[in-house]
Amino acid sequence: MKIGIVREGKIPIDKRVALIPEHAAYLKNKFKCEIVAQPSAIRAISDEEYVRYGIDLQEDLSDCDVLFGVKEVPIQDLIPNKTYFFFSHTYKQQPYNAKLLRACVERNIRLIDYELLKNNGARVVAFGRFAGLVGAYNGLRGWGEKYGQFVLKPAHECHDMQDMFDQLKGIDWPADLRILLTGKGRVASGAVETLQAAGIPEITPEEVENHEGSFWSQLDVEHYYRTSDGSPFDRKALFADPSGFESNFMQYAPYAKLYIAGHYYDSRAPFIFTRADAKRLDFAITYVSDISCDIDGPVASTLRASTIAEPFYGYLAHEEKEVAHDDPEAIGVMAVDNLPCELPRDASLSFGSDLMEHVIPALFDGDKALILHRATECADGVLAKDFKYLQTYIDKA
Structure with a gap:
């Protein structure tokens, strides 16, 4: 078997890579396979690093x-009759990638989507932690910029995660920096790491109303949702059918200033805060870092995704429109939708480690656990059985 590491070609550019040189060298030695890397001038890990680990560079894969x-x-780079691993963003019938999936079918490609690689229903490879970090x-950086209280170097200018954490040291956090974080998954866990590195005190949701000074508090679903009829909260019922629930976020919103949205959002679920909520006099939040970045969805201030180059904008609640980030009446918004790209070296190391542990062995053991089959x-030349529902999607492409 010969394995190739492709050069990222999507615009805007992405500096991450699926397998770093150490992973590639280990894979080559353990499984006695060939492995090459396509040269790249944009990859965070240089061509020279691959060569040092004995990985040949090869333009034509x-x-x-x-x-x-x-x-x-x-699409123009897809090579017929190959097996590809990448995030295709097609299984939810995203309209912008229908032609991509159609091309994979027409070119007799086996497409294995990272997002579908699961073990007992749980994803085994993801970049969510780095989105949270x-x-x-x-x-925090956006808050400091908007209010002129401190300055942080952009994450994408940091060498790695530790360099980013080092920027947080020694900052005298203002007393009004009161933070709510929603979510408990990979994304929220990454956010927790950053808040802990910042040294901001953590408190429980029950302490939010009466706490003085800066804090961060993590809200799970039982905090920011409640049953519509006042019956006891049932977590399983929420995940099965969220239609009988409503937002409880306003119980906490009067006592916080910065909201970090790190939850997973089910499109059937209630919005966390609405445009009407943001107009309320007791809505105290003045800054939103929306990691989940669902446009015009559960976080009312997220009107669009922002970019790494220009990560911030303002949301004027009473007019429901975008304004300048520094507008004194605006809620500050951070809504970058490709956050892991800002720490490409660390993100690639973590992602590749998960691939090596959970996915790569299946290429050499006949896929005994069917992890590749399911993904x-x-x-x-045809859609797999579990994805026949995508036929109309690609036929219309």
Whole structure:
């Protein structure tokens, strides 16, 4: 078997890579396979680093059997009759990638989507932790910029995660920096790491109303949702059918200033705070770092995704429109939708480690656990059985 590491071709550019040189060298030695890397001038890990680990550079990957990327491979770069691993963003029928999936079918490509690689229903590879790490940092950075209280170097200018954490040392956090964080998954866990590195005190949700001074508090679903009829909260019922629930976020919003949205949002669920909520006199939040970044959805101030180059904008609640970030009446907004790209070296190391542990062995053991089988959207010129529902989606592409 010959494995190729593709150069990321999607715009805007992405500096991450699925397998770092150490992973590639280990893979080559353990499984006695060939592995090459396509040269890249934008990758956070240089071509020279791959060469130092004994990984050859190869522009033409047409003799490879399996190809690993990160983001969607541009259609013009897809090589027929290969197995590809990348985030395709197609299984939810995202309209902007229908032509990509159609091209994979037409070119007899086996497409294995990272997002569908699961063990007992849980994803085994993801960048969510790094979205949380950077999203919380960007929220602090945006706050400091908007109110002129402190200055933080952009995360994408930091060498790595430790360098980013070092920027947080020695800052005298203002007393009105009172933070709510929603979520308990990978994203929120990453945000927690950043807040802990910042040294801001953590308190329980029950302490939010009466706490003086700066704090951060993590809200789980039982805090920011409640049953519509006042019956006892049932977590399983919420996940099964959220239609019988409503937001309880306003119980906490009068006592916080910065909100970090790190939750997973089910489109059937109630919004966390609405445009009407943001107009209320007791809505005290003046800054939102929306890591989840669901446009015009559960976080009312997120009108659009922002970019790494220009991560911040303002939301004028009483007019429901975007304004300048420094507008004194505006809620500050951070809504970058590709946050892990700001720490590409660390994110690539973590992602590749998960691949090596949970996914790569299946390429060499006949996929005994069927992890690759379940994540295969198409192969042999047709959609896989579990993805036949995508036929109309690609037919209309």
